[in-house]
Amino acid sequence: MSMSGHHAAAIAYLEESRDVLQRAIDDPAFLDALTRAADRVAGALASGGKLLALGNGGSAADAQHIAGELLSRLNYDRAPAAALALTTDTSVLTAIGNDYGYEAVFARQVRALGRAGDVLLALSTSGRSPSVLRAMEAARAGGLVVLAFTGRGGGAMPERADLVLHAPTDRTPLIQQVHIAAAHILCGLVEERLFPRPEA
Incomplete structure (x- = not known):
């Protein structure tokens, strides 16, 4: 593939990414699910609970990324928030x-570590991962x-969840991009609610 061919492939992927994000922006159900999820997580953490996150493959990496943003920091210095990746x-x-x-x-980890009032964040691009579905049932x-x-x-996830965020695409890499963007928004909303930014 020529250099111009590489550029064209890169541009095509970036344009597809942009279009998927625009569909998320334009979808009230997506935005509602995201803000309601942040409310659930913030409420659990404020009450002394924790977030458990899990997934397979790229979704496992996302679970770890999310736990890191909450335990360490996202946008500014503040106290740590209780989050654990089961991956x-x-x-x-x-x-x-x-x-x-x-x-x-x-x-099995959910049964051992989860407590009533905690939040399980299950990530699966297909919604059909047996290990994820069984964890949702245990939760x-x-x-x-x-x-x-x-x-x-969404596969079989919706009937096992209290709240579902659907990335508006069927392409796995693009679903993962939407998930991590949504996770950054969720973590930012939680951070602002639990640990208001110090006044300048």
Whole structure:
């Protein structure tokens, strides 16, 4: 592929990304789900609860990214917020996967670490990941608030969630881009609500 061909491919992808973000901007249901999700997370954290985040592959990276933004900081210095990604402990993941099967790797952690009033943020671009769906079921049974970030269809996530944010596309990389943009907005709203920015 020539340099101009590379440029054309890059421009086409960036234009598609722009169009997907514009669809999110223009979708009142997307914006409502995002602001309601921030309210749920802020409410749980303000009451002494925590956020548990999980997903597979790129969604696992997103779960870790989100936990990092809350535990450390996003836009300014403030106290840490309680967030945990269930995707990071290789001993836990491999022990549960070996002993109970991969489908149980998140559900078992939710049962052990989740408490009523906590929030589970489940990320799946397809909405069909068995390990994610089982974790959502475990969270519902344990009295956690269940938030789902997924793609346009949502797979089997909507019936297992209290609140669903649908990225307005079926393309996995673009869904992931929308998810992390939405997560940054969510974390920013939570940060502002729980830890108001110091007056200049």
